[in-house]
Amino acid sequence: MNKVIGINEAVKMIKSGCTIMISGFMAVKSPEALIDLMIKNNIKNLTVIANDSAVPGKGIGKLITHRCVKKLIASHIGLNPETGRQMNAGELEVELIPQGTLAERIRCGGAGLGGFLTPTGIGTSVEEGKQKLTVNGAEYLLEFPLRADVAIIKGSVVDTLGNVFYKGTTQNFSLVMAMAADLVIVEAEEIVQPGELKAEYVMTPGIFVDYIVGAEM
Amino acid sequence: MGFNAKEMIARRVAEELQDGYVVNLGIGLPSMVANYIPEGMSVTLQSENGILGMGALCAEGEEDENIINAGNQFVHIQKGASFFDSATSFAMIRGGHIHLTVLGALQVDEQGNIASHIIPGSMVPGMGGAMDLLAGANRVIVAMLHTAKGEPKIVKKCTLPLTARGKVDLIVTEKAVIAVTPEGLVLKEIMPGSSVEDILQHTEADLIIRDGLAE
Numbered sequence: 001m002n003k004v005i006g007i008n009e010a011v012k013m014i015k016s017g018c019t020i021m022i023s024g025f026m027a028v029k030s031p032e033a034l035i036d037l038m039i040k041n042n043i044k045n046l047t048v049i050a051n052d053s054a055v056p057g058k059g060i061g062k063l064i065t066h067r068c069v070k071k072l073i074a075s076h077i078g079l080n081p082e083t084g085r086q087m088n089a090g091e092l093e094v095e096l097i098p099q100g101t102l103a104e105r106i107r108c109g110g111a112g113l114g115g116f117l118t119p120t121g122i123g124t125s126v127e128e129g130k131q132k133l134t135v136n137g138a139e140y141l142l143e144f145p146l147r148a149d150v151a152i153i154k155g156s157v158v159d160t161l162g163n164v165f166y167k168g169t170t171q172n173f174s175l176v177m178a179m180a181a182d183l184v185i186v187e188a189e190e191i192v193q194p195g196e197l198k199a200e201y202v203m204t205p206g207i208f209v210d211y212i213v214g215a216e217m
Numbered sequence: 218m219g220f221n222a223k224e225m226i227a228r229r230v231a232e233e234l235q236d237g238y239v240v241n242l243g244i245g246l247p248s249m250v251a252n253y254i255p256e257g258m259s260v261t262l263q264s265e266n267g268i269l270g271m272g273a274l275c276a277e278g279e280e281d282e283n284i285i286n287a288g289n290q291f292v293h294i295q296k297g298a299s300f301f302d303s304a305t306s307f308a309m310i311r312g313g314h315i316h317l318t319v320l321g322a323l324q325v326d327e328q329g330n331i332a333s334h335i336i337p338g339s340m341v342p343g344m345g346g347a348m349d350l351l352a353g354a355n356r357v358i359v360a361m362l363h364t365a366k367g368e369p370k371i372v373k374k375c376t377l378p379l380t381a382r383g384k385v386d387l388i389v390t391e392k393a394v395i396a397v398t399p400e401g402l403v404l405k406e407i408m409p410g411s412s413v414e415d416i417l418q419h420t421e422a423d424l425i426i427r428d429g430l431a432e
Contacts, residue, residue, distance in 0.1 A: 025266045025303075026289035028282070051303070052343070055289070078342025079289060087341070096341075099265060100307030100349035107304045120311060120352040123330070123382025126344075156283070168283030168300060169267045175302040203302075 002160045003206075007213040010185050011037045014150050017070075019047040021106065021151040021177040022060055026052055026079060029154040029170035030059030031187035034213065039063065045070045049106070049148055051099065051173050052076040053083040064092070073146070075099035098126060101143055103176055108145035110179025110208075115144045151181035155204070155212075158188035159195075162209030163202040171203055178208040185211045222362060222391035225408065228253045230319055230360050230389050234260050238316040239309075241265060241350055244288035247319040247360050261295075263315055265306050265346040270298025287346065310346065311353035318354035320347060322361050322385075324375045327422045329385040329397035331359060332377035344380060351381035363390035369421040371395065371402070392416050401425050 011034060014020065024030030039062060048069050053076075054061035061080050063069050071093040077083040086092035097105070098120045108116055117133055117140035120126070131142040153174045155164040164186055166174060178184050186209050223246050231253035234240065241263045242248045251273070254260045262271040264286040271286055272293030280291035309315060322333040331351065334344040351357060364370055371388060388395040393416045394406035404424045407413060417424065 025287070026285065028285045028289070052345075074343060076343040076345040078345075084341060096343040098344050098348040099303065099346040100311055100353075103303035103307050118311065118352070120349045122352070124348065124379045126348065168281060169264075169285055170283050171300065171302045172266055173303050176304050 003162050003209060004160055004191060004212045004214070007033060007037055010034065010211050010213045011041055011043075013183060013185075013211075014038060014043055014152075016043050017045045018149040019049065019147075021148040021173070021181055022048060022050045023151070023153040023172065023174040023177055024050070024054065024059050025169065025172040027054035027059030027061060029156075029166075030054065031152045031154045031185075032059060034152045034185065034187050035059060035062055039066045039068060044068050047071040047073070049073045049102075049146060049177075051102065053080040055079050056082055067091075071095070073097060073102070075102050101126075102146075103173060105143055105146040106173065106176040106180045108143075109147040110176060113145060115142055117141065118143055146180065148177075148181040150183045150185065151177040153178055153184065153186050153204075155186045155188050157190045157192060157197055158186050158209075158212050159192050159197045159206070160212065161194050162186065162204075162206030162212060163194075163197055164204035164206075164209065165197055165201045166203055175204055178204045183211075184209050185213060187213050223249060225391050226360050226362075226389050229394065229408065230358055231255065233317070233358060233387065234258060235316075236260075239263055239269070239314065241310065241315050241318045241354065243318070243320040243347070243350075245321055247321055248288065250319055250360065263306075263309065264292070265303075265310060265350070267301050267303065267306050268292070268294060268298060269301070269309070270295040272298075307346070307349050310349050313353060313355060315350070315354045317356045317358065318350040319358045319360050320350065322359045322370065322380075323365070324370050324372050324377050325359050325361075325385050325388055325397075326372050326375045327401050328374075329383045330375045331357075331380050331385050332375040333380045335378050337378065347380050351384040356386050357384050358387045358389060359385050360389050363392040363416075364419050369419055372421040373423070392419060395424065398425075403427065404430060406430070
């Protein structure tokens, strides 16, 4: 069951108007090759779920600059002035979510859970429109799962079954995103044969991955 | 003045560290606290993008393209460090495993409310991990300049949108060290070069001044 396909074939599965999760933290190890080809193929009106909108010219920042994004769901947009500009001009809808809540909502989406209770955001505007519950005397907000049509993720070492190893701090949102989308495409820095990536080092088990593309194509 | 003031604040915050602490430092001024960890004290720095045991910033040429901190800077890691994903990182943060967080702020008020993530209409960077850190860290220190363009930042009641309600424990500025207590804000220390008059003049909030105040 070889999941490795050509990048053109992979990007054809990503449609304009879809909801897409994109891994990476401030563009460190976002799936750049997939993003470049999405821009080239003129995929537009995306709802992007990601930690942040990176910096101009990198990762999700490129999608913002090329006006591919209709709505962004993220925790931080401060390092990309273009995101703020489009938001203030009414050209881009931005929903800001606390980083831990964003991660946990995505985790819930992939883990079959109906939501979770968090103390984060109590007493702030994050509360608005949300149900508050008191458990053992402490107040919590009820937060709901997030899912996407597609997730694109960058992996450091990926075997052909889709088992992924991430170097350094590059795992960030990848682990939860790989669980929470209908179609999961991993852009691999290095593709290896089954067995070459030892089972102990697998961080995203292959069950969560549909397709793998090479970063250099 | 600006640079020295920030150094002075960072140095004073560092005095609050304790051996064995796991600490998350916000970006900007709070991150400077790492420069003043007392010799021989074991303090572990957490970075919410997924590092426990963060080291110093990388000099040019030392960068590992896979290792950044939450402020998008290339960093070293210490011996015994670990990497993890965002869900695990915020389990640490919300779950009470972080002893101390040091954050900047736009405003702090008499109830220990903090506004640090948004100025509606002008600065909307997003809250990042700040709300989770405020909700979950065992102790919260705000490290900031005492005023912004001459305007007090320590106020009776925050006018900017809150980042957390009633979570601040201690405020350290270049003028004063102020504790948040159930009775209100208590002036604990006067920083070198300042005075009670100077502090009161630049503080909107009521300050409780007790006998034996450290100068």
